[in-house]
Amino acid sequence: MTNKQKQDFIYWFELKRLSTSTIAKYSNQAHNRIFKELKISFYELKVLTDLQDLLIKVKRLEKQMPNDPKRMYSSAVSNYIKYKIHSETPDNHHQDLDYLIDVEETLARTTSLPTHIVTPRDSTGLISGTTNQFSRNKRVGAHAIQLANYTCQIDSNHRLFISRKTKKNYVEAHHLIPIAYQAMFEHSIDTIENIVSLCSSCHRMVHFGLDTSRIELLEQLYNRFKNQLRLVGTPIKFKDLLELYGIDQTLY
Structure with a gap:
């Protein structure tokens, strides 16, 4: 299993057209140092929450290193998490639709918004019975x-139709940092600070539009939300956000 995971990880890097030296740095050198220090091989971890725990330990390990490793070791684990998500996470279309319906039902039952909302910083857990699908709280989305x-939140003039459940303008809750990548973050990304309100047209464009259009929308949202993401412990660079959406960064 370990050898196959390693070879598949290397092949994933090759598809991204990384140099041979960079691939070796992440797949061999970083892995071996992590195993030496922590006695854990990320190739043997199957559950995303286990990889998340390893990433936290590796980041702490880097802080103790006398020489600046330039996040080489945590980058290796982060890239392995991305590889696992890209290669093993199923199509979540039905799960996404269920979430939107649950949020609508919650909004229909909610009469007023609390004056102060505190969302937990602890990372959200996996959906029961899965190894790679993180849960989402419908109340936070609402x-x-x-x-x-x-x-x-792209354009307040986007009013497509009135929801029959809420009797208000229909919008959808979208995680700016996709919830699938929760394992890359120590703190929860299922928070108000990471959820944007989008009309269904903009929501579909973010997922399925041309990369040039997606970049334009994501940049607008990123500039609006980046400071609050940083304040709740989930900072992210724009180029890294684009990568999570599978966008060709040469277009930016």
């Missing part, structure tokens, strides 16, 4: 939409 006053 609160984010209420805070946005049921408007699209």
